[in-house]
Amino acid sequence: MQEYILRLCKEVERHRLWEKESRLLVAVSGGVDSMALLGLIQQLPREWQPQFAVVHVHHHLREESDDEFRMIKDYCRNQGIAFFAEHWSEEKHPKSNLEMAAREFRYAFFADMMQKWPATHLVTAHHADDQLETILMRLVRGSTLKGISGIAFSRAFGRGQLVRPLLSFQKDDLYRICGMAGIPYLEDSTNSELTFSRNRYRNSIIPLLQLENQQASRHFGDFSEDLQDVLKVVQPIVADSFRSLFTRDDADWVLDLVGWQACDISLQRLVLSYFVTEQLIPAGYDFRRSQLTAVMDLAKNQSPQKQISLVGGWQARKRYDKLIFLSPDSARTAFSAFSEELELNKWVTLPYHGRIGLFHSDNAFSKELPKNALSVVIKDETAYMPITVRSRRSGDKIVLNKDQPFTKKVSRLFVDKKIPDEERRKACIVTDGEGRILWVPGYAQSVWLSENDNEQTCYRLIYIK
């Protein structure tokens, strides 16, 4: 046992996992891995042992969950260890993606407890065999370089760090630890069934690799550490390029395609991969390599306007010399069926951005236009009340040019001006009481408007973006 305790101390020191003053929340499922982890932490020498407590989630997914819950609770009570548990009741279980939902629930509870207890570190019992499985699965399924680098010893989580001190321990070590120290544990019954893909790897593929070489899991661990070292050095360089090429627009991101295309092809790929893994995908979401390839293809596509859907409801849209990554919210928020009559001297807030109003020429706003305002004048004999502001409709037409009036489709207007699709959707249309289009703020004004005041002036339309 002493040998294992020393090994844990070494790992904590080598990877700077925690300090004596840290406060650890140990995530215990009741299986051999996390019970061995708890046992080792309990037996750490005083100068190495921070304060610690146990967190457990009762998933109510299997009959044995009750036994696990009770076993950990009793163990902690007998050993004088603080124990915090949460129940994931059956009503909260979704119909699909159960494994993913259980994980999300678990980590949300852990983050919450880190805040409440409070803790500096969450400690999980991921070990060398988990590492091998994870790397292999990600390689086979397709993942980014960061994904293929596997599980990290430490990463930011909640208000502190998530640490995995057992990554160099093999499963057999953990059985031995529990055996030697008389620590109870319960086998997870799903481990022996081939229901989830991880278990298929665990039971069929990995034993073959280990037959080939018993040190396979150690070698995967070395590979993971080497690759993580490389990424640590390269990442800041890539991050610099990322910052110069990407700009943020609320929740959306915009890539300058001209600058990006001027980069070396390897840097192009690395910058996109960095963006996707570090910024786009919420922590823990597994982004597939195939999506990265799709984004690359989109960026290089000949057509000036094209779009694709990405994981998690994100959308990538190519718009001339920009690649816009729309957040799930923006992608959903379509400026659809909006229509509102303008009341004299009052602003109407537009659904996408900006406001618009109809003001009498005597009104203070008309006399002193707000900054960034666009404004046009309606001559009272030309337009009929009420004036309405609405979103675009197909078939919208506007009559342009005072001297030689001609009718133009609003859609054609946008194509001629090379206005990207999202901007077109955000554009609003101002009509008069007869439904004639008076103004498309920012883009065109009809023959019935003028820009300058004169004696006939009665009303001014003002739009602020």
Ligand SMILES: Nc1ncnc2c1ncn2[C@@H]1O[C@H](COP(=O)(O)OP(=O)(O)OP(=O)(O)O)[C@@H](O)[C@H]1O
């Ligand atoms: N119900 C649970 N309650 C508390 N801790 C848990 C629970 N289930 C898992 N853990 C902790 O998480 C560790 C890893 O568990 P598991 O292999 O199921 O992967 P995971 O939590 O889904 O994480 P990942 O997907 O990152 O591999 C366990 O060793 C244990 O420390």
